[in-house]
Amino acid sequence: MTRTATDKLMTVDEVVARLRPGMTIAIGGWASRRKPMAIVRAIARSDLHDLTVVTHGGPDLGLLCAAGKVRKAVHAFASLDTIPLEPHFRAARQAGAIEDEPLDEGLVHLGLQAAAWRVPFLPTRVGLGSDLLRDNPRLTTFTSPVPDEDGEHELLVAMPAIRLDAAICHLNVADRRGNAMFLGPDLYWDDLMLQAAPTGCRFISAEKVVDTAELAGHGCLHQMRISRMMVDGVVHAPGGAHPTSCEPDYPRDEAAQRAYADAAASPEAWAAYRAEWVDVPEEEYQRKVREGR
Amino acid sequence: MSATSATRAEVCVVALAECFRGDGEILANPIGTIPMIAGRLARATFAPDLCVTDGEAALVDNDAAFVAPEDRVLEYWNPYRSMFDWVWSGRRHVVMGASQIDRYGNQNLAAIGDYRRPTVQLLGYRGAPGNTINDTTSYWVPRHSPRVFVEQVDTVTGVGWDRAAALGRAGRFVDVRRVVTDLAVLDFETPDKRMRLRSVHPGVTVDDVVAATGFELVVPDEVPTSRLPTEEELRLIREVIDPEGAREREVPTPA
Numbered sequence: 001m002t003r004t005a006t007d008k009l010m011t012v013d014e015v016v017a018r019l020r021p022g023m024t025i026a027i028g029g030w031a032s033r034r035k036p037m038a039i040v041r042a043i044a045r046s047d048l049h050d051l052t053v054v055t056h057g058g059p060d061l062g063l064l065c066a067a068g069k070v071r072k073a074v075h076a077f078a079s080l081d082t083i084p085l086e087p088h089f090r091a092a093r094q095a096g097a098i099e100d101e102p103l104d105e106g107l108v109h110l111g112l113q114a115a116a117w118r119v120p121f122l123p124t125r126v127g128l129g130s131d132l133l134r135d136n137p138r139l140t141t142f143t144s145p146v147p148d149e150d151g152e153h154e155l156l157v158a159m160p161a162i163r164l165d166a167a168i169c170h171l172n173v174a175d176r177r178g179n180a181m182f183l184g185p186d187l188y189w190d191d192l193m194l195q196a197a198p199t200g201c202r203f204i205s206a207e208k209v210v211d212t213a214e215l216a217g218h219g220c221l222h223q224m225r226i227s228r229m230m231v232d233g234v235v236h237a238p239g240g241a242h243p244t245s246c247e248p249d250y251p252r253d254e255a256a257q258r259a260y261a262d263a264a265a266s267p268e269a270w271a272a273y274r275a276e277w278v279d280v281p282e283e284e285y286q287r288k289v290r291e292g293r
Numbered sequence: 294m295s296a297t298s299a300t301r302a303e304v305c306v307v308a309l310a311e312c313f314r315g316d317g318e319i320l321a322n323p324i325g326t327i328p329m330i331a332g333r334l335a336r337a338t339f340a341p342d343l344c345v346t347d348g349e350a351a352l353v354d355n356d357a358a359f360v361a362p363e364d365r366v367l368e369y370w371n372p373y374r375s376m377f378d379w380v381w382s383g384r385r386h387v388v389m390g391a392s393q394i395d396r397y398g399n400q401n402l403a404a405i406g407d408y409r410r411p412t413v414q415l416l417g418y419r420g421a422p423g424n425t426i427n428d429t430t431s432y433w434v435p436r437h438s439p440r441v442f443v444e445q446v447d448t449v450t451g452v453g454w455d456r457a458a459a460l461g462r463a464g465r466f467v468d469v470r471r472v473v474t475d476l477a478v479l480d481f482e483t484p485d486k487r488m489r490l491r492s493v494h495p496g497v498t499v500d501d502v503v504a505a506t507g508f509e510l511v512v513p514d515e516v517p518t519s520r521l522p523t524e525e526e527l528r529l530i531r532e533v534i535d536p537e538g539a540r541e542r543e544v545p546t547p548a
Contacts, residue, residue, distance in 0.1 A: 030373060057417075077417030085416060093404070093414040102403065106377045106423040124381075128463050129452035130422035135408045155463040185350035186372040 009176045010233045012042040015203045024052040026193035028169030032058040032081040036170035036205050038240035038282050062088030072099035087264035102135050111162035115196035121158040167197035170241045173218045174206035178231025181223045184247035194230035205237035207249050239286045299522045302540035304494045307522045308473045310335040312431040316386050318342040320379045323388035326543045328433045330358045333534045356533050386429040393446040396488045396508045398469035400451030408448050421450035429468040435543055437474035439507035454486035475544045477502045483511050492519040
């Protein structure tokens with residue numbers, strides 16, 4: 001008898017159908033690099049709302065803020081890299097339109113790791129002395145029960161687990177079962193986000209979807225960092241990170257990113273951008289990108 | 294070429310390079326154009342064991358600051374997550390920017406106004422709390438002004454000396470070393486760790502710096518002029534590290 005593995009291939013709309021209003025969703029990538037924008041655009045078009053977004057923020061966070069999908073942002077920053085400040089996120093913050101749960105980048109790491117390891121918190125000194133403890137009431141301090149190298153019981157911060165309801169990431173190449181590889185310089189926090197999310201709601205999109213036997217040939221062993229044990233759905237989405245970079249498949253599309261950023265100038269500019277680049281099926285978006293503007 | 298022909302930007306490069314003197318074999322992580330040039334200058338001269346990044350995910354051995362990916366001399370794969378291994382183990386000296394900074398070196402990168410509903414949303418906390426509580430930190434302010442040097446920052450993202458002192462033992466790794474600007478070099482080498490004017494760049498007066506600072510600086514009786522680049526340093530900056538002159542775009546020399 002031959003074994004029949006679960007085929008996890010699905011469409012972006014099938015991913016969105018598994019999500020619910022009010023969910024806490026982690027979005028992979030970093031700033032304007034390898035963001036799962038095809039899925040993000042589908043969320044922006046959907047009737048989802050009141051989402052909590054956990055992200056090293058880029059146009060994922062900004063687009064969802066502009067589309068009115070975000071109740072709360074859990075983040076250390078939001079940037080478009082070549083445009084230092086994320087304009088749509090900025091506008092939402094300055095309008096008081098979203099709640100904000102600030103963290104240090106390293107605390108995001110610890111919070112995801114704690115969730116993945118099923119412990120309530122991890123200890124750190126990050127945050128002590130800063131206003132994070134003022135601005136993020138989920139952070140608390142405690143006296144270490146274990147002495148340090150000098151026998152002292154020092155003050156530490158308890159970084160609580162960032163409990164997720166779902167995670168979405170974009171990778172370079174995957175198989176239909178959810179094994180995937182990053183081929184660019186950095187995995188970012190993609191694996192940890194997928195490990196921190198519950199079974200059933202862990203989704204990746206990928207530039208290429210290949211047979212398992214062909215997967216390793218696309219890179220080297222050390223790049224095989226996403227296991228099918230972390231993944232419940234695989235979307236074939238060529239160009240799915242656009243306009244963010246997806247090295248080595250493509251660099252950031254600076255002109256497209258500029259058009260997106262300029263759309264933060266006014267409600268009219270956003271409406272026009274939205275009609276042309278968000279409220280269209282992904283296939284049409286990709287066709288317009290290919291044909292140039 | 295002579296040292297007296299140094300531009301303001303080149304004086305800033307040397308002042309920032311000096312921040313790393315004596316650091317040994319750690320990650321010098323200067324963020325920004327002039328700081329990046331400065332880190333490479335320090336390594337090319339008096340701090341040869343420093344490690345520097347390519348600005349993305351690698352540690353590189355090149356002296357040139359801006360090289361094509363295929364021309365990098367790679368030393369180590371350093372994805373973002375590896376950065377915390379350096380930061381949390383105390384093997385990094387970062388040079389950050391500051392939208393606001395106060396007399397004890399508390400830094401704000403996050404937001405202007407009330408954090409809950411800011412008048413201006415800036416970058417965010419980024420890595421500033423973790424950088425400052427764990428490692429030596431210096432700051433680079435390319436436009437020295439009272440809007441940056443303020444009595445009180447609106448949000449403390451980077452921890453300063455007064456807050457470190459209040460933490461006691463938990464603040465023992467805080468080391469805010471220098472603040473370098475387009476006008477001057479400042480440090481905290483005072484009994485109460487208040488910011489002190491360490492030197493003024495050539496062509497800048499003490500009064501210029503005082504007027505551009507929104508709080509009372511500690512000003513010694515004699516304020517030296519910032520060190521000029523040596524001829525060898527100028528050659529390295531102009532011919533090897535930054536031949537395209539990116540530094541001059543960040544700090545134009547005053548007319």
